[in-house]
Amino acid sequence: MSTLSRKRSLPGFGLTMGLTILWLSLMILIPLAGLFVKTAELSPSAFWATVTAPRTLHALQVSFGLAFAAACINLVAGLVIVWALVRYRFPGRRIFDAVVDIPFALPTAVAGIALTTLFAQKGWLGAPLAALGIKVAFTPLGIFIAMIFIGIPFVVRTVQPVLIDLDVELEEAAECLGASRWQTIRRVILPSLAPAVLTGFALAFARAVGEYGSVIFIAGNLPNVSEIAPLLIVIRLSEFRYADATAIAVVMLIFSFIIIFILNRLQHWAQTRSLAAA
């Protein structure tokens, strides 16, 4: 392979690479490193006391637990939506396809006040739900709804291109060999989609864990009930308890990175397994 020498034939590698690393370091890496340095100022016992305080633990539990549950809903709902958009024709299909991107494009504060008004006691959906005795706004259920809203495009947009490119002949082959429709879906289609589905799940989860704008309006923000971890960071900052805020942020970052790493491994495993099966 002469790619290396051939690719080096264009000018500007040193300059662009240098500028890229410089700007990346100044803008992203040094500020993020500052977070960890600041935490190091806390003694290990003080750090531990901060992150295991009941209010902190509860906020982390709310953020990670509800984000996981919402990502699970997004996984199932996203798959069904992708299937409908890719495999079927129905009136308004292109419009609904475009609608999927709205949570991604709509500023989070706008989504936040819209969802809150929608699900408030007198809201379009809140009123009928209240009649059934279900309270959504200002409860953990509201947080859950906002996280579902914010995560749905991630699953749909990662799975959609894979399903479009999926070879129909594979399905035909499975049917020729006598597989039922359900067997074909379970044994042929779903395994091919699995890596994309897991990626979408991980992205939706990661986004929901850190989500702030669309959640705080609908959450109610009661300490130990419906307080998310990012909000607790903001509260600690406003109290000038910088070290506490930083400790929570570091725990969130580490957890997010671990989860993304695990899901990456899972995805890699699913990919190699489906390749081996093919």
Place this chain on the structure above:
Amino acid sequence: MTMVATTPLRRSGRDVAVPALDAGAGRRAAHTEPAWVRLVIIGFAIAFLTVFVGLPLILVFSEALSKGIAFYLSALADSEALAAIQLTLIAAGISVGLNLVFGVIAAWAIAKFDFPGKTLLITLIDLPFSVSPVISGLVFVLLFGAQGWFGPWLMAHGVQILFAVPAIVLATTFVTFPFVARELIPLMQEQGQQEEEAAISLGAGGWTTFWRVTLPNIKWGLLYGVLLCNARAMGEFGAVSVVSGHIRGETNTMPLLVEILYNEYQMVAAFAVASLLALLALVTLIAKTVLEGRIEQGLQHHDH
């Protein structure tokens, strides 16, 4: 992580031949689902997207106009609203500009050359996507706040960064950092470097090659990245909220003003400002769809 990751990327413009809902007969029927299953799936998709995504968007405009168009316009003409719009435009303009230049530079280095650690570099550029917006703001408080690294020095020299426009620009640049680069990298990788090499071998300089060969090839992808970057920059809430200090008429961007008005129960005014941001989102989505077509065409043209 692969390049598919982190944002809902451009969807493929292609469509496979799909069975029409009413086309029950023929070869296709063999590998599609029974009609009732199809109806349930389509019904679920429509209901889910309508309830969770469509209704909130419609509600923004309905609430904004609930007291009539005159009230709506007067809410937008309010001096605080105008100041917020101006600040949002300034902050987005600067951070999109910075990320545009960085994106092109980074994409040139990453897409046109081979070097060890390329995947790591791409992952690092993507990092801001996996950081909570609140944490993105927090890092700048730690750097420039009164208790921060540069805080005392800045205070001694009378330089205001935190709770002022510079911090808003920095936080916005941080959260929108990957948009342009991650759009350009796969596009430029797909296009390869033969055209640039041809230009160089014919005697063109590096700059000329970039302006005359590369830029025309990537212009739609570049615009696409700028579009998404701008939408996020104008709409960013969490990171900016942490660094802005919420000084009325001075450091409130549009999303921050939405929050303040909403918390003061000025619902119509809050939704009026929100409706502008929602319009921005809609325009972005429409422009995005148009650009996706252009990029697809460009790549196909490139293949032949």
